[in-house]
Amino acid sequence: MNSTRAGRNVAGIGMTSRRTRARMVERLREQGITDARVLEAMAGVPRHLFVEEALASRAYEDTALPIGFGQTISQPYVVARMIECLVQKRDAGKVLEVGTGCGYQAAVLASIAAEVYSIERVRELLERARANLRELRLKNLRLAHGDGAAGLEKAAPFDSIILAAAAPELPQALLRQLAPGGRMILPLREAGADVQRLVLVERGARGYTETALDPVRFVPLLAGKA
Ligand code: SAH
Secondary structure, eight states: OOOEETTEESSOOGGGSHHHHHHHHHHHHHTTOOOHHHHHHHHHSOGGGGSOGGGGGGTTSSSOEEEETTEEEOOHHHHHHHHHHHHTTSOOOEEEEEOOTTSHHHHHHHHHSSEEEEEESOHHHHHHHHHHHHTTOOTTEEEEESOGGGOOGGGOOEEEEEESSBBSSOOHHHHHTEEEEEEEEEEEEOTTSSOEEEEEEEEETTEEEEEEEEEEOOOBOOOSOO
């Protein structure tokens, strides 16, 4: 069923239809994403609502697209890959996302996790995300304006933390706000090189363990609010 509000088509037609989205999910499967919860969430969230109208026809390509302010909506494969790492053999629980951007990944997370908090440093992007997310009515998602490197003390601890911007080192506040048994995934810049890699951090009984995963390319984690 189609529903149109504020001139936008939620159900989508042609290049923004559910069928086009199903093809995106099929590609994710071919690329090695296997978790049914992740695939189902990616099949459910209309990615075309999160990019500008002019780019809507490209919303289901496996590519990052501009969302303004020099920022990008993350590539579908990378969103799926990161969330899959967080939920492997467990539930996501209470999640903190750093870098809301247009709100797409927050919507995917909220379709999988019990509770999601997402923090963005650029106020205007946060407002845009709020507008993009409105019609999806995700009751378990809360947005906040702030510097995500400091985490979100009032809602901590988190079972899962996910960063959508590359950090130069592991943010200490986020390590502290990770619950025992919790997992954090982030793009980490390698010292002295223009290279980033996904890193999975697990908080166990005897401290934190780090696992280096795929090389990636993300916008940088920046300090302070804008
Ligand atoms: N999650 C988005 C990707 C956004 S790109 C998606 O679904 O596509 C990364 C975002 O991180 C940008 O919007 C940028 O403004 C934001 N960001 C960068 N540094 C930040 C910080 N310290 N705290 C919060 N947000 C930050």
